[in-house]
Amino acid sequence: MKHLAIDIGASSGRAIVGEVVDGKLNLTEVYRFDNGLVERGGHLCWDIDALAENVIAGLVVAHEQGLTPETVGIDTWAVDYVLLDEAGERIGDAVAYRDGRTEGVREDLERAGVLSFAEHYERSGIQFQRFNTAYQLVAQKREHPEELERARTFLMIPDYLGYVLTGVAANEYTNASTTALVGARSRTWDDGLIERLGLPRGIFQRILEPGEALGQLVPAVRERVGFDATVIAPATHDTGSAWLAVPAADPAAAYLSSGTWSLLGCENTEPVTTPASARANFTNEGGAYGTYRYLKNIMGMWMVQSIRRELGPRADGKLPSFDTLIDEAFAARGDFPPLDVDADRFLAPDSMVEEVRAACREAGGPVPEEPGELVRCVYDSLAADYARAIAELGELTGVPRTCVNIVGGGSQNRYMNQATANACGVPVFAGPTEGTALGNLIVQLIASGEVADLAAAREMVRASFDVRRIDPQH
Numbered sequence: 001m002k003h004l005a006i007d008i009g010a011s012s013g014r015a016i017v018g019e020v021v022d023g024k025l026n027l028t029e030v031y032r033f034d035n036g037l038v039e040r041g042g043h044l045c046w047d048i049d050a051l052a053e054n055v056i057a058g059l060v061v062a063h064e065q066g067l068t069p070e071t072v073g074i075d076t077w078a079v080d081y082v083l084l085d086e087a088g089e090r091i092g093d094a095v096a097y098r099d100g101r102t103e104g105v106r107e108d109l110e111r112a113g114v115l116s117f118a119e120h121y122e123r124s125g126i127q128f129q130r131f132n133t134a135y136q137l138v139a140q141k142r143e144h145p146e147e148l149e150r151a152r153t154f155l156m157i158p159d160y161l162g163y164v165l166t167g168v169a170a171n172e173y174t175n176a177s178t179t180a181l182v183g184a185r186s187r188t189w190d191d192g193l194i195e196r197l198g199l200p201r202g203i204f205q206r207i208l209e210p211g212e213a214l215g216q217l218v219p220a221v222r223e224r225v226g227f228d229a230t231v232i233a234p235a236t237h238d239t240g241s242a243w244l245a246v247p248a249a250d251p252a253a254a255y256l257s258s259g260t261w262s263l264l265g266c267e268n269t270e271p272v273t274t275p276a277s278a279r280a281n282f283t284n285e286g287g288a289y290g291t292y293r294y295l296k297n298i299m300g301m302w303m304v305q306s307i308r309r310e311l312g313p314r315a316d317g318k319l320p321s322f323d324t325l326i327d328e329a330f331a332a333r334g335d336f337p338p339l340d341v342d343a344d345r346f347l348a349p350d351s352m353v354e355e356v357r358a359a360c361r362e363a364g365g366p367v368p369e370e371p372g373e374l375v376r377c378v379y380d381s382l383a384a385d386y387a388r389a390i391a392e393l394g395e396l397t398g399v400p401r402t403c404v405n406i407v408g409g410g411s412q413n414r415y416m417n418q419a420t421a422n423a424c425g426v427p428v429f430a431g432p433t434e435g436t437a438l439g440n441l442i443v444q445l446i447a448s449g450e451v452a453d454l455a456a457a458r459e460m461v462r463a464s465f466d467v468r469r470i471d472p473q474h
Contacts, residue, residue, distance in 0.1 A: 001448055004062055004069035004229070005440035006055050006161070008076040009238065010260040011035055011305060013051070015058030016434065017067040018441035020450055024464040025441065027434060030065055031058040040093050043101060044348065046157070048082060048094040052164045059225040068227050071448060072165070073234035073440045075241045076158045077261075078178035078285075079133045083203065084153035084169070091147050094157065097131035098348040101143065105135040115196050118278060123193060125184030125271040125284030126177070129297060130344065133179035137199055154203040158236035165231050166215035171205045172233040174240035177286030182207070184271040184284050184292075208233045210240070210288035211447040234443040235288045239263045241439030243293050244454065245432065246405050247462040254390050254401040255295070256420075257435060258410025260302045262382065264389050265295025272396060280392045288443060289454050294397070296389045299341040301410055303378045306352035311371055320371070322413070328372030329379055329415045336377040337365030338384045376415070383419035390424050403427045405467075407435025421472045432465035 005016045015031040033054040037044045055074065062069055083091040095101065106128065109115045117128055126132065133156075141148050155163055156175045163169050176182050176189075181197075181204070183190040189204050208214065214231040222228050235241045242257035246267075257263040271284035271292050285293040304325065314320055320328075339346075339359045349355040356374055360367045368374045386404070394400040403426050410416060411430040421428040432438060438461060445451040451460065 001071075001450060002067055002069045003441050003444040003448070004059065004072045005234070005437040005444070006058055006072065006074040007238065007241070007437040007440060008035060008051060008074070009436075010077055010302070013054055014437065015062060016437040016441070017062055017069060018437075018445070020445065020460075023460065025438070025460055027437065028067060030067060031061040033057070037096050037098065043093065044096045044099040045093040046080065046096050048090070048157070048160065051157075052161055055161050055165070056221060056224060059229075063226050069229055071230045071232045071444045073232045073444050074158045074161045075234055075236050075238045075436060075440050076161070078156070078175055078237045078239070079129070079131055079136070081133060081136070081154055081156045082160050083147060083151040084155065085150050086152050088153070088169075090160075091150055092144065095136065095140075097136075099131075100348075101139040102130050102132075102135040105138050106130070109138070109197075115193070118275070120180060120193070121278040122273050123183060123190055124180045125273045125292075126180040127281045127283035127297060134181050134193070134197060138197055141198065148200060151200065151203050153205065155205070156236070159205075162214050162231055162233070165217055165221055167218045168215040169205050170208045170214060170233070172208045172210065172236040174210060174235040174237040174286045174288065176207055178237060182286065184273055187286060210235045210443045213447070232444050232447050234440040237285065238436045239293060239295075240285065240287055241437070241443070242407050242435040243267060244288055244439035244442050244457070245435040245461055246407055247432070247458055247465070247467060248405045248429070249462070250402055252399050252402040254393060254404045256386070256404055256406045258300060258406050258408045258413070258416070259436075260300050260305065262298040262300035262386070262410070263293070263295050264298055264386055265293060265393060266397060266399075266401070268292045268294045268397075274396075277396055280396060282392070282396060294393075296392070298385050298389060299346055299382065301413075303341065303346055303352055303356070304375055307356070307371070307374055307378070310351060310353050325371060325375045326413060326415045328370070329376040332370065332372035332376040334366050334368070334373060336360055336368055336373070336380065337363035339363070339377065339381040341378070341381050341385055379413075379416050379419055383416065383423040386420050387423040387425075401426065403429060405429045407432060409433060411435070417468075417470045418473065421470045422474065425472055427472070428470040429467050430470060431467040432461065
């Protein structure tokens with residue numbers, strides 16, 4: 001059987017066909033497309049119609065290449081959503097988490113006595129991020145109350161893309177948990193939180209667990225792509241999928257999903273909602289198969305992606321490759337001050353280059369000027385943040401972490417792998433690169449009966465893909 005994972009991140013998306021051959025999982029990338037922010041109506045938004053078209057294009061290309069899948073799964077980032085009206089038509093734009101509309105919402109709720117973060121965390125287990133879905137919905141209600149009044153259906157981004165394919169409206173659990181409106185222990189919508197925030201309870205759909213079937217392709221899509229398939233809900237939050245693919249052999253390993261964002265933590269079977277956990281701002285995102293992703297959300301490669309775009313083409317008319325920037329980071333000299341990479345100033349600045357330089361000046365340290373210096377400053381700051389998070393993780397769970405397993409695109413970054421090992425003082429195991437797509441496919445394989453369970457799937461990942469060990473250097 002062939003299975004198709006549609007994996008969409010903040011900067012690009014890909015369609016990858018997976019198939020088990022001789023006990024190993026073979027991956028074939030059949031389609032890739034760009035993604036990014038657009039400004040509409042004074043807000044930063046996703047081009048959701050283009051994303052839907054690219055999802056369908058991925059199915060078309062897979063079929064044209066003779067790799068027709070029997071099941072399809074879609075994963076994307078978390079927290080963002082769309083609303084549908086009574087006719088099932090979309091209301092407004094898909095506003096992106098980097099938009100500023102949620103500025104000050106948490107503080108306003110606390111000042112008004114509506115909801116304290118301490119109680120919110122105890123109930124949902126979700127860390128504070130300015131862009132949490134709960135705050136986005138409150139912001140939308142303030143700016144466009146008429147949109148909430150018209151709304152009949154709330155769908156997160158991968159839910160909506162699944163709706164386009166099947167016509168079935170449902171909310172998948174791992175992504176729904178990131179709304180901060182789902183009970184950490186009940187694993188379903190927290191009606192009390194929804195009521196306290198003044199949100200319409202009726203818009204929230206039934207929650208699907210990863211592995212449940214959403215439905216078959218609707219006739220119009222089936223006609224366009226030339227075949228029918230079952231759409232399976234994977235862990236639709238990309239980090240939830242990436243977590244499933246971590247081939248850690250050590251139960252004391254720290255997991256790091258490295259891409260536009262860095263998600264660092266461990267896998268638990270119970271949420272941790274203590275005051276100490278809330279102060280450390282660790283989150284309990286819902287995972288597949290009864291698990292929780294206990295992690296910290298850390299700025300990832302977004303800063304370097306932004307610097308690369310901003311510096312522009314070089315003499316050959318092309319942007320420098322990430323490998324080139326990594327080589328220049330290795331060659332750079334100078335000790336730059338560690339930046340607070342999680343500060344709001346780095347979410348969507350007008351100029352990432354100038355924001356990094358300004359932060360260095362404010363810290364009283366040398367200011368990076370050359371591209372390699374800028375990139376090295378960011379990488380070293382990220383590694384220092386990882387080390388702090390791993391120390392906190394050990395304290396909060398009572399389990400010191402013995403290694404770091406990195407999956408995702410960032411696992412290819414030679415500088416970051418070594419800097420992480422050095423900063424954390426433990427070995428780093430890097431790979432596989434396509435962690436998110438792998439996790440998406442793992443759920444489809446288990447749902448189809450080709451793989452017995454998650455333990456067997458992780459064993460297959462270890463047998464199928466190379467994982468590189470990087471030891472600390474001092």
